[in-house]
Amino acid sequence: MATETIFSQIIRKELPSDMLYQDELVTAFRDISPARPTHILIVPNEHIPSSNDVEAHHEATMGRMHTVARKLAVETGIDKNGYRLIINCGEHGRQEVLHLHMHLLGGADVGPMLVRAQSE
Numbered sequence: 631m632a633t634e635t636i637f638s639q640i641i642r643k644e645l646p647s648d649m650l651y652q653d654e655l656v657t658a659f660r661d662i663s664p665a666r667p668t669h670i671l672i673v674p675n676e677h678i679p680s681s682n683d684v685e686a687h688h689e690a691t692m693g694r695m696h697t698v699a700r701k702l703a704v705e706t707g708i709d710k711n712g713y714r715l716i717i718n719c720g721e722h723g724r725q726e727v728l729h730l731h732m733h734l735l736g737g738a739d740v741g742p743m744l745v746r747a748q749s750e
């Protein structure tokens with residue numbers, strides 16, 4: 631089994647967080663270092679290290695992450711002007727925490743989708 635990260639301890643409430651939502655499949659809490667006024671992480675309760683580890687039996691959890699993102703976007707009032715959902719994976723995706731998570735970012739323009747690489 632892959633090594634747990636700090637997110638598993640947050641999910642189990644062994645470590646403090648600004649938790650906004652939790653059910654039997656997913657947990658959502660505010661990012662400790664917000665990149666925009668609203669920056670929420672939505673994570674599966676089960677330790678799935680990254681998108682590379684998503685299997686068919688995770689489909690309900692992956693769908694729940696999206697419906698919870700939508701619910702929190704409405705609750706935080708960022709739904710009207712829009713927001714961005716991001717899931718980073720692996721080295722090139724610059725994933726830092728090896729517990730799959732969706733970033734919900736809004737409350738201000740999040741900028742262009744990607745800065746194009748110099749070689750393009």
Ligand code: 5GP
Binds near residue numbers: 636717
């Ligand atoms: P990644 O780069 O892996 O997609 O994003 C990891 C995110 O987790 C970062 O935005 C980082 O600020 C956030 N993060 C890392 N450690 C903690 C923590 O202990 N608590 C909270 N709430 N967020 C964290």
